[in-house]
Amino acid sequence: MPELDNVAEVLLRFWLATLTILIFGAAIWLNNRLLSSKDAARTGLKFRRQLISFLMVNAGLVVFLVALPLAEELRGQLLALVGIVVSAALALSSTTLLGNMMAGAMLRLIKSYRVGDFLKVEDQFGRVSEIGLLHTEIQTEDRDLVTLPNLYLINNSYRVLRTSGTIVSATCSIGYDTHHAEVEKRLLEAAQQAGLQEPFVHVLELGNFSVTYRLAGLLTEIKQLLSTRSRLHVAMLDALHEVGIEIMSPVFQAQRPVVQDAQMIPNPQRGVSKVAQPAVRPEEIAFDKAEAAVAREELNVEHAALLKYIEELQSQLKETADDAARSVLERRIQHADARAGHLLARVEQTAVGGA
Numbered sequence: 360m361p362e363l364d365n366v367a368e369v370l371l372r373f374w375l376a377t378l379t380i381l382i383f384g385a386a387i388w389l390n391n392r393l394l395s396s397k398d399a400a401r402t403g404l405k406f407r408r409q410l411i412s413f414l415m416v417n418a419g420l421v422v423f424l425v426a427l428p429l430a431e432e433l434r435g436q437l438l439a440l441v442g443i444v445v446s447a448a449l450a451l452s453s454t455t456l457l458g459n460m461m462a463g464a465m466l467r468l469i470k471s472y473r474v475g476d477f478l479k480v481e482d483q484f485g486r487v488s489e490i491g492l493l494h495t496e497i498q499t500e501d502r503d504l505v506t507l508p509n510l511y512l513i514n515n516s517y518r519v520l521r522t523s524g525t526i527v528s529a530t531c532s533i534g535y536d537t538h539h540a541e542v543e544k545r546l547l548e549a550a551q552q553a554g555l556q557e558p559f560v561h562v563l564e565l566g567n568f569s570v571t572y573r574l575a576g577l578l579t580e581i582k583q584l585l586s587t588r589s590r591l592h593v594a595m596l597d598a599l600h601e602v603g604i605e606i607m608s609p610v611f612q613a614q615r616p617v618v619q620d621a622q623m624i625p626n627p628q629r630g631v632s633k634v635a636q637p638a639v640r641p642e643e644i645a646f647d648k649a650e651a652a653v654a655r656e657e658l659n660v661e662h663a664a665l666l667k668y669i670e671e672l673q674s675q676l677k678e679t680a681d682d683a684a685r686s687v688l689e690r691r692i693q694h695a696d697a698r699a700g701h702l703l704a705r706v707e708q709t710a711v712g713g714a
Contacts, residue, residue, distance in 0.1 A: 382419075522581065530563065539570065665695055
């Protein structure tokens with residue numbers, strides 16, 4: 360019965376094609392489920408999930424075409440067509456989609472920055488809040504989210520602030536009638552008041568009307584970058600004005616003639632205290648999503664270490680025969696499980712708050 364054999368073969372092919380769709384669909388769903396439930400906020404898992412899903416879709420398409428009940432010649436033509444389409448897509452999108460994917464893989468291998476780091480590329484500056492397969496997202500000083508294609512980062516030089524500390528600096532112009540030693544002394548005092556370590560002063564320029572000084576120092580707590588820059592400028596104003604040193608612009612006299620010997624220093628304000636620092640740091644408002652992303656990363660690392668600790672305790676419990684020792688191990692496992700559940704709840708809270 361050749362006809363029945365052909366029908367059975369066609370039905371079998373259709374069943375295999377349908378089964379292929381179901382298997383790869385379930386695999387993609389399971390991949391997204393496993394890597395998106397408990398550790399949805401982890402940048403590494405998100406990158407891995409996207410890459411695995413992309414590969415599964417392409418592999419599923421090829422297997423589906425092979426399983427279809429088609430003639431060998433037609434099947435070969437379809438596979439050749441798919442190959443041509445894929446090749447054309449790769450060629451046309453090499454500078455966009457594929458280029459961003461390859462750039463993302465390269466950035467993951469280099470590991471030059473991670474979530475929470477300060478990143479500056481061209482005129483963009485902010486904290487990294489997300490690292491994906493195709494893009495890197497940063498949160499700027501204005502709390503805005505900027506998406507940077509990974510290919511853009513590869514093609515342009517970018518600067519990453521070291522977590523161990525960065526140099527914070529500010530410049531000012533002082534007239535020639537003030538000795539540079541006195542200026543350097545007051546500027547160093549201002550740097551110490553602003554909380555900078557190992558401060559130093561450089562003379563940048565000898566202008567027509569004034570000398571340009573650069574005050575700089577090491578800031579070890581880079582999360583306070585914005586606040587420290589502001590404190591440094593305020594400390595410079597106070598340190599110089601308190602001893603009668605005026606800060607002049609290089610073209611101040613040319614723009615606004617003044618009376619001879621007049622000093623451009625504000626009069627002391629009696630009975631007016633200095634402005635109190637706000638309870639919430641500006642960085643907490645400007646970089647809230649980046650802060651939440653860093654918190655999730657730290658919680659996930661702690662959760663992974665706790666799970667490993669629980670596995671070690673369970674292994675010890677299986678090998679322990681003493682009832683007292685088993686009771687101690689069971690209590691430790693119980694406390695560790697409760698701690699793990701608490702960490703997962705905090706991860707979910709930070710995921711909602713940083714969205």
